[in-house]
Amino acid sequence: MSADITAGPLDLLLTGATVLTGETTGTIVEDAAIGIRDGRIVHLAPASKPFPSAKVTRALPGRLVTPGFINAHLHAVLVMVRGVAADLGFAPSYTPGIPKGTDATPEEARALARLGAVEALLSGSTLVCDHFVHADATLDAIAELGLRVHAGWRVHDVDFARVANGEWSFDAAIGDDLLRRTLDLHDRWHGANGGRIQVQMAAHAPDTCSPAFLRTIAGEAAARNMRVNTHLAQSRVEVERVKASTGLSPAELLDEVGLLNDRLLATHCLYVSDTDIARLAASGAHAVHVPKCNAASGRLAPTPALKAAGVNLALCTDTQHGDMVEAMRWALATARIQQGGVTADWQPADVFRMATLGGAKAVGMADDIGTLAVGKKADLVVFDTRRPHLRPLVNPLGTLVHTGQGRDVEMVLVDGETLVEDGRPVRADLDRICIEADQAARALWARARA
Numbered sequence: 001m002s003a004d005i006t007a008g009p010l011d012l013l014l015t016g017a018t019v020l021t022g023e024t025t026g027t028i029v030e031d032a033a034i035g036i037r038d039g040r041i042v043h044l045a046p047a048s049k050p051f052p053s054a055k056v057t058r059a060l061p062g063r064l065v066t067p068g069f070i071n072a073h074l075h076a077v078l079v080m081v082r083g084v085a086a087d088l089g090f091a092p093s094y095t096p097g098i099p100k101g102t103d104a105t106p107e108e109a110r111a112l113a114r115l116g117a118v119e120a121l122l123s124g125s126t127l128v129c130d131h132f133v134h135a136d137a138t139l140d141a142i143a144e145l146g147l148r149v150h151a152g153w154r155v156h157d158v159d160f161a162r163v164a165n166g167e168w169s170f171d172a173a174i175g176d177d178l179l180r181r182t183l184d185l186h187d188r189w190h191g192a193n194g195g196r197i198q199v200q201m202a203a204h205a206p207d208t209c210s211p212a213f214l215r216t217i218a219g220e221a222a223a224r225n226m227r228v229n230t231h232l233a234q235s236r237v238e239v240e241r242v243k244a245s246t247g248l249s250p251a252e253l254l255d256e257v258g259l260l261n262d263r264l265l266a267t268h269c270l271y272v273s274d275t276d277i278a279r280l281a282a283s284g285a286h287a288v289h290v291p292k293c294n295a296a297s298g299r300l301a302p303t304p305a306l307k308a309a310g311v312n313l314a315l316c317t318d319t320q321h322g323d324m325v326e327a328m329r330w331a332l333a334t335a336r337i338q339q340g341g342v343t344a345d346w347q348p349a350d351v352f353r354m355a356t357l358g359g360a361k362a363v364g365m366a367d368d369i370g371t372l373a374v375g376k377k378a379d380l381v382v383f384d385t386r387r388p389h390l391r392p393l394v395n396p397l398g399t400l401v402h403t404g405q406g407r408d409v410e411m412v413l414v415d416g417e418t419l420v421e422d423g424r425p426v427r428a429d430l431d432r433i434c435i436e437a438d439q440a441a442r443a444l445w446a447r448a449r450a
């Protein structure tokens with residue numbers, strides 16, 4: 001489609017790249033012209049077709065353009081346990097002797113969050129759902145990089161200080177405080193930065209929130225039409241605890257308290273029965289797949305069954321490094337391991353969709369982002385495919401998923417604004433981010449060991 005010429009020149013014209021639009025499975029535009037005006041795509045067609053004049057033109061031969069990735073569940077601050085957490089066997093929040101988010105000062109949390117977020121951005125994520133403690137300190141530290149951030153406090157009413165010692169007890173004061181902080185965050189930030197900031201209700205998990213607290217969360221989230229991002233069926237311990245206290249599975253409990261609906265992003269979905277999967281599908285809830293974290297800890301989410309049941313699948317990197325290209329590759333492999341081979345319903349296009357449109361649906365923005373099409377926001381990623389591991393480029397999608405890497409990203413645009421240029425963040429000093437995060441992590445580890 002071509003832009004309305006009478007609307008004036010384009011703000012930016014990208015020419016010569018191959019475009020994976022994501023609009024219809026496998027849609028490719030070779031030697032494309034992408035026109036952007038006022039933050040939206042107003043022209044996308046082969047460059048052989050006429051296109052409007054532009055204030056700025058970028059020739060991008062040898063590049064591959066994709067929609068921005070939506071990293072639907074991330075804890076940017078947890079880069080502090082990089083290289084360690086993956087080998088602990090369970091979430092660091094539960095492990096004595098490991099630095100925790102609550103141990104970080106707000107400044108340390110900001111420094112760590114900047115690193116986790118810039119890594120995601122440099123790897124092509126244009127939107128991250130980021131939740132943890134210190135959300136009031138880290139939200140704007142992430143947002144300053146320019147990407148979309150849908151943030152929230154880690155909300156629970158279990159006393160994590162006691163959980164680390166194996167004792168589970170709920171404290172209404174803890175829940176009330178975290179809920180109030182979430183609603184304050186929503187009041188202050190939801191819709192800020194031209195809509196690039198949203199606030200989610202990050203209910204930690206069905207076993208770390210009491211049923212009564214889950215009901216309160218569901219009511220507040222519904223009243224404000226907030227997305228709820230939770231861990232669901234993340235561990236056998238969670239399933240056993242919920243069963244013992246309520247007689248229900250975690251998915252049944254969420255349904256019971258009013259959280260299982262199309263505003264729910266259910267992350268992990270590891271230990272779900274066929275009945276749970278049918279319930280998820282019927283509710284319109286979204287499953288956020290964490291292939292690398294789960295596989296690294298020896299676990300597989302039943303993504304083939306979830307997909308077959310019709311559950312919308314999104315993708316994330318959680319506490320692992322924020323490379324969504326790698327996450328796509330792991331998602332494909334872990335589905336095929338369960339299927340015992342290569343099948344028609346688990347192809348590169350399927351995991352590409354999870355990383356893009358599936359995520360956009362999960363965060364409720366499929367009309368604006370998730371694919372590249374005229375009328376949508378100009379959130380896009382430019383991969384430099386002039387590299388040995390990306391040649392020959394006979395099948396760009398298959399090559400991207402099987403041999404691409406986040407570090408092949410050359411440019412990232414959000415709302416048509418260039419946030420990454422030559423693989424470096426435009427708005428921030430990358431070297432400084434790395435140094436400050438390293439200092440923060442070393443200080444945290446030193447205190448934890450002491």
Ligand SMILES: [Zn+2]
Pocket residue numbers: 073074075231267318319
């Ligand atoms: Zn998580």
